[in-house]
Amino acid sequence: xxxxxxxxxxxxxxxxxxxxxxxxxxxxxxxxxxxxxxxxxxxxxxxxxxxxxxxxxxxxxxxxxxxxxxxxxxxxxxxxxxxxxxxxxxxxxxxxxxxxxxxxxxxxxxxxxxxxxxxxxxxxxxxxxxxxxxxxxxxxxxxxxxxxxxxxxxxxxxxxxxxxxxxxxxxxxxxxxxxxxxxxxxxxxxxxxxxxxxxxxxxxxxxxxxxxxxxxxxxxxxxxxxxxxxxxxxxxxxxxxxxxxxxxxxxxxxxxxxxxxxxxxxxxxxxxxxxxxxxxxxxxxxxxxxxxxxxxxxxxxxxxxxxxxxxxxxxxxxxxxxxxxxxxxxxxxxxxxxxxxxxxxxxxxxxxxxxxxxxxxxxxxxxxxxxxxxxxxxxxxxxxxxxxxxxxxxxxxxxxxxxxxxxxxxxxxxxxxxxxxxxxxxxxxxxxxxxxxxxxxxxxxxxxxxxxxxxxxxxxxxxxxxxxxxxxxxxxxxxxxxxxxxxxxxxxxxxxxxxxxxx
Numbered sequence: 001x002x003x004x005x006x007x008x009x010x011x012x013x014x015x016x017x018x019x020x021x022x023x024x025x026x027x028x029x030x031x032x033x034x035x036x037x038x039x040x041x042x043x044x045x046x047x048x049x050x051x052x053x054x055x056x057x058x059x060x061x062x063x064x065x066x067x068x069x070x071x072x073x074x075x076x077x078x079x080x081x082x083x084x085x086x087x088x089x090x091x092x093x094x095x096x097x098x099x100x101x102x103x104x105x106x107x108x109x110x111x112x113x114x115x116x117x118x119x120x121x122x123x124x125x126x127x128x129x130x131x132x133x134x135x136x137x138x139x140x141x142x143x144x145x146x147x148x149x150x151x152x153x154x155x156x157x158x159x160x161x162x163x164x165x166x167x168x169x170x171x172x173x174x175x176x177x178x179x180x181x182x183x184x185x186x187x188x189x190x191x192x193x194x195x196x197x198x199x200x201x202x203x204x205x206x207x208x209x210x211x212x213x214x215x216x217x218x219x220x221x222x223x224x225x226x227x228x229x230x231x232x233x234x235x236x237x238x239x240x241x242x243x244x245x246x247x248x249x250x251x252x253x254x255x256x257x258x259x260x261x262x263x264x265x266x267x268x269x270x271x272x273x274x275x276x277x278x279x280x281x282x283x284x285x286x287x288x289x290x291x292x293x294x295x296x297x298x299x300x301x302x303x304x305x306x307x308x309x310x311x312x313x314x315x316x317x318x319x320x321x322x323x324x325x326x327x328x329x330x331x332x333x334x335x336x337x338x339x340x341x342x343x344x345x346x347x348x349x350x351x352x353x354x355x356x357x358x359x360x361x362x363x364x365x366x367x368x369x370x371x372x373x374x375x376x377x378x379x380x381x382x383x384x385x386x387x388x389x390x391x392x393x394x395x396x397x398x399x400x401x402x403x404x405x406x407x408x409x410x411x412x413x414x415x416x417x418x419x420x421x422x423x424x425x426x427x428x429x430x431x432x433x434x435x436x437x438x439x440x441x442x443x444x445x446x447x448x449x450x451x452x453x454x455x456x457x458x459x460x461x462x463x464x465x466x467x468x469x470x471x472x473x474x475x476x477x478x479x480x481x482x483x484x485x486x487x488x489x490x491x492x493x494x495x496x497x498x499x500x501x502x503x
Contacts, residue, residue: 108262113251114388118366122221123355125373129217131365150214154242157208161196161239164189168470170499175489177478180445181457183491184474185236193236197461198439201238202231221369225379227463228339228408229437230372237437237462244464255386274301279308281326281449288450307479310448311455311472313338315435324448331448334460336440338432344405345383346416348423352397363397376415377407400424434463446475453479 122130130146133139143151167188178184185193196204201223202215210219219242220231226241227233252258264271274296282289282304293302314321314333324331352363366382382394383402395401405411405419410428437460444457458471481489492498 108259108266110252110254110258110262113253113386114390115251116384116388116392116394118382118394119364120367120369121365122217122369122371123374124217124371127356129371147211147214147218150210151218153209154205154214154219157205157210158239158242161189161236162243164193165240167496168474171495172470172473172477174499175477175481175486176492176495177474177481177490179447179478179491181443181461184458185443185461187493187495194443196236196239197234197443198441199235200232201235204235204238205231217371221371224371225369225406227434227437228341228378228406233437234439234461240462240464240467253387272296272301276322278323278325279310279452280324288452290452307451307453307483309453309455309475309479313432313435313456313459314454327449331452334444334457336438336460337436339434339436340408340430341433342407342410342428342430344407344411344416345427346403346405346420346423347400347425348403348420349400350397350403351417351419351421354418357397360398361396366394376409376411377405377419379406380404380419435460437463446471446478447482451479451482 119132119134121128121132130142133142165188168184171187176187178187182194185197189196201219202212205215205219206212215231219238222245223229223231223233223238223241226244227237231238272294274294276292276294277300278291278293280291280293282291287306290305290308291302292305292308293300295301310322312322315336315338321333350360350363352358352360355363355365355368357363368380370378381404383404384392384394403420410430411419411426416423416426440460444454444460446453446455446457448454453475455468455472455475458467458474461467478490481487
């Protein structure tokens with residue numbers, strides 16, 4: 001997921017005429033060629049919901065029958081299908097906004113956050129194996145001097161992978177969807193992409209001529225900073241991480257979390273603030289109906305839906321895993337675990353002597369990545385506020401500043417003393433950030449049941465905000481195509497040829 005890439009063009013997107021369906025969806029064309037567009041040459045079109053569908057049979061809600069579990073299942077004012085359709089429509093609009101630029105920061109009241117420059121370096125526990133300078137040509141010379149043309153071969157490999165990955169936006173613009181992760185990856189890069197989920201980053205890079213030294217010093221440092229894992233992780237997830245390390249990443253004033261809350265507000269979705277505990281399969285008129293139970297501070301509640309999208313990880317070590325009842329065969333959870341990640345925000349004085357600079361005034365770096373050693377932290381960054389004024393400047397090395405330390409475990413007091421001469425405060429956040437990426441067969445599927453979908457299936461192949469956005473739009477299209485039995489839009493082969501002929 002590379003890092004979040006919100007943003008887009010600066011002009012209003014032209015809209016076509018609404019499709020003649022009960023659930024009217026409007027396509028939005030993306031304006032290409034914008035310098036600040038993070039989607040790099042996409043020409044996809046997204047979905048924006050205009051109004052929800054009505055119940056399957058007729059304009060009015062049907063009266064309860066003997067197959068209906070309760071007279072309260074289908075209230076006259078808001079049938080279950082309408083609620084499910086609003087959720088699907090909101091999801092489609094949300095993903096259209098993220099993928100086509102219809103969610104420009106200005107559209108949701110946000111502005112692009114100004115970047116503050118800073119130099120980076122890679123630390124191996126004793127010395128800096130690579131140091132960035134303020135001169136671009138000197139940086140290139142240093143890379144060539146230490147690693148030959150390995151950095152060029154890495155760049156070519158990443159660009160080839162990303163060029164194929166970007167095909168997904170064209171496929172989704174034409175309404176195509178995939179029922180499983182393997183089908184999606186095969187449509188992008190055929191068997192090569194599928195094999196990248198089984199083969200390590202190191203093996204793939206060695207095959208294209210990247211040296212082992214470059215992998216150990218540079219590639220491993222980037223992967224540790226983003227995934228907290230080594231070059232033994234699968235090549236597909238590694239390529240997504242390395243692509244995100246090339247810069248040109250977006251952030252907005254106030255913090256990137258405002259993008260999510262702004263998009264949710266833009267969709268006008270009806271949000272129930274509760275935790276889902278159980279999904280039970282019911283049958284009505286020969287078609288599935290899902291009884292969803294949830295609980296919150298007020299108590300417990302439940303409702304019935306025709307379409308359910310699970311947008312949370314389902315794995316064995318997740319204590320909040322949803323219970324599925326009435327399914328035959330049973331719903332399988334993913335056999336895997338998540339990577340624990342700890343972020344510590346430390347306000348204090350950096351111990352520059354630990355990094356080989358006895359005089360803190362001479363310490364030049366704002367970001368430090370690490371190789372496999374030292375093992376107690378992965379990356380160290382000098383933080384800037386989420387709102388940056390025109391007069392803002394970074395703190396001098398000898399001044400107290402806020403540093404972000406990423407580590408696999410909470411830092412001990414002795415470890416904090418190793419990194420900092422003294423500090424005023426420490427704030428720590430710990431969570432299960434992303435899957436522990438490794439060879440996985442078979443790959444998960446988006447379809448758990450007829451109209452029950454798992455959005456998070458794709459993150460077992462690669463985990464980032466952009467990958468999750470791709471998965472969410474795929475699920476929205478998949479649910480739409482399955483509901484209307486448009487099977488020609490699901491799991492199709494040779495899509496590049498079909499998309500060209502449709503143009």
